[in-house]
Amino acid sequence: MVTGRESDPLAGPGLAVPGQASVAGSDGGPPRFLPRPELARLLERLGDGGRTVVGPTVADGAISMAPMSSVDALPAGWVGRSVPGRVTLERRAPDDPGAARVFDHPIPGAGIKAITFPSRVDRLSLETGAGGELRVRAEVPAGEPTAILGVRACDLAALATHDRVLLGGPAVDPDYAARRSDLLLVAVECAQAGSTCFCASMGTGPEVTSGADLVLAELDDGFVVRAASPAGTRVVSDLDLEIAARDRTDAAAAQVAATRASMTDGVELDGLRERLLDRLDAPGWDDVAARCVACGNCTLVCPTCFCTGTEVSSDLDGRASTTERIWDSCFTAGFAEVAGGSFRPRHRDRYRQWLTHKFGTWWDQFGSPGCVGCGRCVAWCPVGIDIRRELRVIAGPAPSATAAAPAPSAPASALVPRTPALDPAEAPAYRAAPGSIPADHVPVLLRSIRSETADTATLRLETRDPALLAARPGQFVMVAVPAFAIPPISISRIHPDGFELTIRAAGPSTTFLTRLRPGAELAVRGPLGRPWPIEDAVGRDVVIVGGGIGLAPLRGLVDALLADRERFGAIRIYVGARSPRDRLFVEELEALAARDDVLVRVTVDRAGPEWLGRVGVVTQLFRTIQGTGAGVTAFICGPERMMVATADTLADHGVPPEHTWLTLERRMECGVGLCGHCQLGPRFICHDGPVFSVVELGGDLRVEGR
Numbered sequence: 001m002v003t004g005r006e007s008d009p010l011a012g013p014g015l016a017v018p019g020q021a022s023v024a025g026s027d028g029g030p031p032r033f034l035p036r037p038e039l040a041r042l043l044e045r046l047g048d049g050g051r052t053v054v055g056p057t058v059a060d061g062a063i064s065m066a067p068m069s070s071v072d073a074l075p076a077g078w079v080g081r082s083v084p085g086r087v088t089l090e091r092r093a094p095d096d097p098g099a100a101r102v103f104d105h106p107i108p109g110a111g112i113k114a115i116t117f118p119s120r121v122d123r124l125s126l127e128t129g130a131g132g133e134l135r136v137r138a139e140v141p142a143g144e145p146t147a148i149l150g151v152r153a154c155d156l157a158a159l160a161t162h163d164r165v166l167l168g169g170p171a172v173d174p175d176y177a178a179r180r181s182d183l184l185l186v187a188v189e190c191a192q193a194g195s196t197c198f199c200a201s202m203g204t205g206p207e208v209t210s211g212a213d214l215v216l217a218e219l220d221d222g223f224v225v226r227a228a229s230p231a232g233t234r235v236v237s238d239l240d241l242e243i244a245a246r247d248r249t250d251a252a253a254a255q256v257a258a259t260r261a262s263m264t265d266g267v268e269l270d271g272l273r274e275r276l277l278d279r280l281d282a283p284g285w286d287d288v289a290a291r292c293v294a295c296g297n298c299t300l301v302c303p304t305c306f307c308t309g310t311e312v313s314s315d316l317d318g319r320a321s322t323t324e325r326i327w328d329s330c331f332t333a334g335f336a337e338v339a340g341g342s343f344r345p346r347h348r349d350r351y352r353q354w355l356t357h358k359f360g361t362w363w364d365q366f367g368s369p370g371c372v373g374c375g376r377c378v379a380w381c382p383v384g385i386d387i388r389r390e391l392r393v394i395a396g397p398a399p400s401a402t403a404a405a406p407a408p409s410a411p412a413s414a415l416v417p418r419t420p421a422l423d424p425a426e427a428p429a430y431r432a433a434p435g436s437i438p439a440d441h442v443p444v445l446l447r448s449i450r451s452e453t454a455d456t457a458t459l460r461l462e463t464r465d466p467a468l469l470a471a472r473p474g475q476f477v478m479v480a481v482p483a484f485a486i487p488p489i490s491i492s493r494i495h496p497d498g499f500e501l502t503i504r505a506a507g508p509s510t511t512f513l514t515r516l517r518p519g520a521e522l523a524v525r526g527p528l529g530r531p532w533p534i535e536d537a538v539g540r541d542v543v544i545v546g547g548g549i550g551l552a553p554l555r556g557l558v559d560a561l562l563a564d565r566e567r568f569g570a571i572r573i574y575v576g577a578r579s580p581r582d583r584l585f586v587e588e589l590e591a592l593a594a595r596d597d598v599l600v601r602v603t604v605d606r607a608g609p610e611w612l613g614r615v616g617v618v619t620q621l622f623r624t625i626q627g628t629g630a631g632v633t634a635f636i637c638g639p640e641r642m643m644v645a646t647a648d649t650l651a652d653h654g655v656p657p658e659h660t661w662l663t664l665e666r667r668m669e670c671g672v673g674l675c676g677h678c679q680l681g682p683r684f685i686c687h688d689g690p691v692f693s694v695v696e697l698g699g700d701l702r703v704e705g706r
Helices: 036-046 153-167 174-180 230-239 246-262 272-277 284-291 297-301 347-366 387-395 508-514 548-563 586-593 618-624 640-652
Strands: 032-035 052-059 062-067 078-083 086-091 120-128 134-138 146-151 183-188 214-219 222-227 308-314 320-327 442-453 456-462 476-480 488-495 498-504 521-528 541-547 571-577 598-604 632-637 660-663 691-693
Touching (some): 036 052, 036 183, 036 222, 036 230, 134 442, 153 174, 153 183, 214 246, 222 230, 222 246, 347 387, 442 498, 456 488, 456 508, 476 498, 488 548, 498 548, 541 548, 548 571, 548 632
Parallel strands (some): 052 146, 183 214, 541 632, 632 660
Antiparallel strands (some): 032 222, 052 062, 078 086, 214 222, 442 456, 442 521, 456 498, 476 488, 488 498, 660 691
16 A cells, blocks of 8 residues: 655545545544635645645646646636537636636646656666676656645546556556655545536546545635545644535535536446447447547546556667656557557557457456546547447447347357456456566676577576576566667576577567677566466376467477476477478477477478478378377467467367467567556456466457457
């Protein structure tokens, strides 16, 4: 749990999930009344001890949250109107009774996310010294005491979501934790709603139920103030305010009730996850894709979106570089880019990923929807796409709103039926425990490098790092050198004093790594991810199928099986390559083939007259080999289409899907499930995998653009 510093009398409330507790019953005592002229005293108190006070201001014709030193900076008299694709501001007439109100404006476009989770922060610095040694420095953030005035209920709900993702998950975002640790939140209950607001249907507003230190309800002549935390109670006590009269508290309650009643267009949550995920091929996706320009505005203004990327900058000679964490969006073309191209190349794929994550798979990952109903994505979409309408069109009405219909049939091509919704209390049980993921890069020494093919090399690395030495087959590491992006690389062999990485030159970073010389130092973070479940094969026959570079993650698995050979039945290894020259570990495979307790078969897609071996796809090897069946555990790695075809062929031979294991490739920039790039349905491949059984994946690999 994040709590304020004990020495700070204004330490914030820490973590809170909206709806779990009502501020009305807090220990802050009865509501108080703050006359409008006394608002300056509140700002002064919030700024005590050098605390930065942030609040809503008018800039460039819009409301934004910015540091402020005076109540004069607040948007007094400004009101607004929001419709799909447009937000407008206008001033009230001077004789309007509400002309002095400062919080009747539309919610700021960026909200408070830019304060708690900025769009750009330093993460890692690398520098090569004069002697060739590599210096690694992880940037350590320091939280700055901050008070935010004017936080809305929807933003508090989004903040609680970020707390679950960025603080309560298997890895902690250190910058977010530092900013969150010393944050004082002064919330304001909404006195009016725009046409794009739908927090009432999401259960996140307009009233404030939890997550704030102070809650204000603005009236024409002042504010009803409720203390919602010990820090808020101290502020109210210092201000020495009178208890609010009954007519004022009634007026404040009626104001919020009227705001709630005005939100007539909402989202039907009943069964929405299942309705969306059962319609991944609905024609509505094409319709919205024809209008969507993939600008990413919806994700930039969304208070819950947390996807990030990395940006590397270096000096002119490439000896020093800085890696920054920056906001990213699942709508950008490069978000899903891997060595073989993008796995979401179309606008349709990207919009579907965004909407199904927000209202579908977010439930599996975090136990709630990923939307708080703020309506920013509707108001700030340049073409006015309204997700409420799109959800109705694509997902259809809630079950209570229509006659019962037969359940949609699974596609004939599905590997297995889709996995049912997970219990949020148990989802996902296979993730790593909090605190168990290595957070920092450590230097490792390149002892030797061996060429495997024209574009592939194996690096033998030495280290004393206990976490790296405890790596298991199937895991991967993030590898950094100055001036290059940081790629994920599977571990291909484990040694008592280090490990090996087999790398194919597919881009600038991997090409540079394959051309290093012995004695070079690299920065490595890991081991990461879920290893091969070797225990699942104990007492069973084993089938191993590798395609191309996919043989590398299987190499350590073979080592582990042979090191404990008596625990396993027959071991059969099937290898496919594009051509004879593209085969990996040729001598090792020949040595394995010479053993009497291992069967090895190799095939190539195409070959000349010099090749006397098999030609064809790897699945053709199973037609001539007997012995597969219910007693087999299979491990597969290669291109996704090859793995799906292999899983199908093995299933035809009786291999159970729960004993068929695949390791997947996605774009992994963080390796710990925080950046969002590697998502597949409800899974983050980097830490929920990369190893999965066919049962766990369901039919997701068969959905194009998933």
